[in-house]
Amino acid sequence: MSPSQPVISCRNVWKLFGPRPESYLAGLDPAAGFDAIRADGYVPAVRDVSLDIARGEMLVIMGLSGSGKSTLVRCMSRLIEITGGEIDVDGRVIGALSERELIDLRRNKMGMVFQNFGLLPHRTVLDNVAFPLEMRGQDIHARRARALEVIELVGLAGREDYFPRELSGGQQQRVGIARSLAIEPDIWFLDEPFSALDPLIRREMQDEFLRLQAMLGKTIVFITHDFDEALRLADRIAIMKDGAVEQCDRPDRIVMNPATDYVAKFIEDVEKARVVHARALAQPVDGQTLTGAPVDGSKTISQLARLLVNDDRAILPVSGPDGRVIGAMDRQQALDVLLGAAQ
Amino acid sequence: MRTKLFMSAAAVALASVSMAQAEDSSDPIIIPTHNWSSQIVMSHVVGQIFESMGNSVEYVSTDSQAVYESVRLGDVTLELEVWEGAFGPAFEAALEKGGLHDAGDHDAVTREDWWYPSWTKEACPGLPAWEALNDCAAQFATPETGDKGRFLGGPVDWLKHDQERVDALGMNFVVVNAGSASALWAEVGAAERDKRPVVIFNWTPNFVEALYPGEFVEFPEYVEGCKDDPAVGPNPDMTYDCGNPANGYLKKAAWDGMEEKWPAAYATLKRISFTNPQIAEMAKLVDIDELEPEDAAAEWLETNEAVWKPWVDGGA
């Protein structure tokens, strides 16, 4: 397996609910839309989705409720069987695994966090976190040690003998996160992990999550219906509507170039300057002569606001992570992003 | 080594069993009890006699009709009170199917018939003659029977043919069937309050005699055939024109396997025979003196050693 191979790869994945989904799909006109399928008495939860997720990448799947995002992530972990297409995980076709192999895969490679936490009410924090380890038959001392380690990691040290009911929502989700990390998974699914929390806690948990991700560097599929959350966390965002992916790209590219009207409506209220990085506006140098100090490509336009307003160069050089110039940014274009284009 | 020792011990035990052939099995003898006191006490009396002989005994409460099926299958070992009137048919039906047999009669005789508590006589002085009862039928009227008298019979499944008798003797009575013996006693209990005349189905020996003194109605005397042959009895055209036998049998019944399994106990069972006063005494110990059946049985055994010792010793 080469490092460049995607960790998860979806090819034309379909999930239909209805009386005889397989045979219906086989005879389905490829151009049939959502409403046409509904009219036939089937619910297309996932429609012809193709995605690749690279190692160490965080893909955020964004969509409103009913858009099929939760179903898609459950297809990736095979909590739901797909109707058509193929999903590869680590190069293996997940649909072809036997029950035993699937269980092994989940026991060793996957972790998942749920919207409503999915904690076992009759077990203590410690026993909840140790649950996946118990399932794979680890001995009690080893799993206790490991569980304490992850509990510490999510900041719940000292609460390990509490029952879920005795904890706040944010704490419960920390337990959920700790549980999903206990087996040191390579792939981490998070299904709207912070939606059930109130806004202040949500913000705190996002920071916590970014801290963990910086430390662990997992491959992540993160579901949310909150576009701001998606922009804040994602390496790439896949926007879903009616079971299909409308656009899948880096956040600033989506903001700059919405692929469909639906996506465009989403980004309307987004403060683009906080999302778009200088590097996203950088054009190839094409032999232009650039003067002066380059701006840091990893900064957002809003972070560069003062400089953009005060600088008088028409074209600004943009530097990459190593300090080398990677392109040139049109200052006017950047100011348009910052202030909104003159209509 | 140990197994060998154990096996030889078992062999010795086996040998001793086969040598003493008259030895009773150590399995418990199962004695059924029903829902009236004399039978329960009698069962405990007999059970305690068996225990004194070294047997183990258990009691199980059963329905008094369904018990014959259980005796037949060996689920219970014996039955101590087989009343001719009440259980004769069930007993004979089981006898036909096989598995149990008649283990002899008690000295006691049984009688089941129309009966009234003594205060009734004040309202209807001609009693106990049945003609007199018929003349004051109106005294026994209830709302549901209109101007006819009401006779409160036992449950329908006791098959007493009271309706046939009313028809055959042209009586001015309606038969109403109570659902249980308790219902009969409750009705008498309620009637006692305002000394209302009632006529119900009753039998002897029975604890009610001690609670409420009374008498049986005297119907035309029972003669053989009056229940089957219309010609017999006062009404030439109908059957059941007579009373019930005034001296019905009271039998013991035993499971066919009992003799082989508990030969000594079986021999004793064959010899056991209670009289009417003895049965009444047993019922009284429970119903009036408020003893528990076990205690009542123990007390009866203590005071009547002369009666039961010979049953155990073989009467010889």
Added chain:
Amino acid sequence: MTVAATNASAPMRPQSRPRMAQFLFAAALCLAVAKLALPDGLVRPPDWLVWPFADWFNAVFSFIRDDLGLIHVTRAFADGLESVLDVTANLLYGKNRWPRLGPIPWSVIAITAAMIGYAINGWRLAAFAGLTFVWIAAMGQWQWAMETLSVIIVAAPVSVFLGLLLGTMGWKSARFRLVLNPLLNVAQSLPHFAYMIPVVVFIGVGAKAGAIVTIIFSVPPMIRMTMLGLQKVPSEVVEAGHMAGATRWQLLRHVRLPTARTELLVGVNQVIMQCLAMVVLASFIGMPGLGQKLLQLLQALKIGRSIEIGITIVLLAIMLDRCSKAWAVKQPVHLEKGTSWLMRHKLLVIWAALVAVFWALSLVFPILHEIGRRDALSLAAPLDAIMDWIIGTLDPVTQWLRWFLIVWVLIPLRDGMLWLPFSAVLVFLMAVGWAIGGKRSALVCLGYFGLIAMSGWWDRAMITVYTVTFAVFIATLIGFPLGIWGSRSKARAQAVLLVCDTLQTFPSFIYLIPVIMLFGVNDVAVVGAVVLFAAVPLVRYTIEGLRGVPEAQIEAADMSGATRRQTLWSVRLPLALPTIMVGVNQSVMFSLFMVIIAAFIGTQDLGQEMQRALSSSDVGKGLVLGLAVSFMGLMVDHLITVWANRRRRALGLS
């Protein structure tokens, strides 16, 4: 289910349902009016319509019993059960069987009960549990109560286990559920006696038969609660289990069942209550203990002492009910870190110490080991006096009432019921079905009562119908106002509900004697006994329905200036009606159970025939009669459920 119902009625135009129902009502009326002109085949079921179901059942039973040899299997099973029963019997009342340790002194059992009560719910339950056993011992009922408990202690866990097993299977397999659900419906509406006959045939009599009848009777609610609980496990919790890599068995064992804990414990609670409800009935086939003693005492007209036993049964029921309910809501609480072993197991240690102390004491003071009947207390004399006084006081009223009801109400009603041509009754029921639930319900009604007509017990069934209808009517007259009164304040509601609980757990047989003493052996007594039972669910559900009306609706009515009466009639009652109808439904079910027991007073209905079937061990006849009763219940259940669901939907409730 609901989908099917709406689909069935959807294509019909809205008017056609009442029109069809009206047509059927008219047809029924015509059939009744034209009775004299009708051919005999429309007045009573003709011979070709009466099928010998009883013979078929008997043939099937004797086939599986003798030819398939099932009797050996059931007997072997029963023997296994008996050896377990022997153990508890030895421990609790010293039956001479392995392990020959017992009997445990009563003081030790009482202190154990108190400790369990304390561990589950604190001091009050501890006192209640402990004192219940003190009462039993002091009243000299120890031996009988232990005989009863020795069976329940075995039967209840077996029921729970079987319920878990069958419930899990039912939850897992839709096909199994398809078989299971109708069976459960019938099982829960079949009169107890109908079960007992096959049990006597297959198992025999005695404690083991009592245990098995108890198990059969108490397992259905456990099955239902298991299915419900497993269905209600949040999908995320299950998915979490999947993602943890749990195998199917691990998922069931560690995720689904523990998460369904609350429902399962409600099931356990119902099992226990059903076991206690069977204490008296099971003694008909030889279960020893309180029930058997109760019947003996009633037989000898010892009302005071049978009430003592009744009180014991109620106390045991309330105690076990409270304990199991408290256990159901009890959630685990963590202990502080570093708690020592002794502290973690504090209660266990205290219990062990107390047991040792009391056991030792009971060796010194025999009174702590066993209280003989001679040393026991008795309330019989005052209870008898109270009963006498009540009956004496009520007697003049009841004399008149009895005359009035019999002459002017019951006899005309019964004669009327029997006069009706069976065809008119069937068409009438179809009309009711059509009016309530459309074609499907009409066919359901026809199906159930058609089968009753085919059973050959039409007249008897009509008498049962008449008794139950009248009893439920009277129960409504009593229960409904009482419920409204009781719903006015929380304290009242609690008091009334407590009385309801007590009435319901009090052994029904005890009512029979006073009722006969008041009314005599006739239908008034039967109706009286049935009403006592039928009123309880009506009161309960009226209170629950009225108190369950959302606060916002009441506030809205108050702000509109409605008086209390206006609020009651225009807001509370309409909203509570679906719940109250569930009470009516239960009331009918209770009546059907009680009317069978009232056969012990003396009736001419299905119950009386059922008794005959029991005493002649006629399995087929018993089952046919039982099913006839069961079908009546199921028909009413169907109609009321359909109606209440429609009404709820219309009101936007749930």
